[in-house]
Amino acid sequence: MKKLLSTLFSSILIAATLASPIALAQEKSIVVSSTTSTEQSGLFGYILPIFKMKSGIDVKVVAVGTGQALDIGRRGDADVVFVHDKPAEEIFVKEGYSTKRYEVMYNDFILIGPKSDPAKIGGGKDIQAAFQKISAAQAPFISRGDKSGTNAAELRYWKDAGIAVTPNQSWYKETGSGMGPALNTASAMNGYILADRGTWLSFKNRGDLVILVQGDPKLFNQYGVMLVNPAKFPNVKKVEGQAFIDWLISKGGQDVIASYKIDGEQLFFPNAGK
Structure with a gap:
């Protein structure tokens, strides 16, 4: 009986050890506070599965008005802020809640x-x-x-x-x-x-x-994205959050954004780095 229990325990331990890298990979996630338009337009539902497939990072979206999204960032309750009020975003950076704002896309x-x-x-x-x-x-x-x-x-x-x-x-x-x-x-x-x-x-x-x-x-309606400043909030997932931003402004991410259409009409026009 003891031998059986020992064998069973060893099997469970081995299985857990083998499964742990997969489990850890699945646990990679970030919180993005964003405007409702990115969610209600269907954009996030389209691009986030593609990002997760490429990076293994799950993006959890809190969709609220831009002012509220920025306030969530100010509290350190998000890793990334993705909104569309450039003057307010520039104030967010000036106040030190982020160190850089990246332009991503626009519509009207x-x-x-x-x-x-x-x-x-x-x-x-x-x-x-x-x-x-x-x-x-x-x-x-x-x-x-x-x-x-x-x-x-x-x-x-x-x-x-x-x-x-x-x-x-x-x-x-x-x-x-x-x-x-x-x-x-x-x-x-x-x-x-x-x-x-x-x-x-x-x-x-x-x-x-x-x-x-x-x-x-x-x-004209410009969207920008910012990493919440990890120097202010050590809990911010700097690596994963920056990976999401880097993908959004990369050629691959920009192409995915451009490819999102409804009834053949493009909803957002990428302009990172322009």
């Missing part, structure tokens, strides 16, 4: 609204003029109101249009939600909304919503 914002278009903005290319008309018509406008990159851009456009918006205005509605839920609200209310093109292309519940304004250079 678009102004969505109902086909009936009560503010008569359809076909225009001037985002400020469109916002002025929406305000004048007091047509329903849905704002994310979540300190996201899209919300920050929207507020800049209102300011540049010379209009002060507040949640107290009956026509201006803040949802405090991600892009997908905010689009659902706009669809239900037949309201206007600023959206990133990537999430719009993957959005199914469009109702009577259509693209009304696009093509203004001000609608």
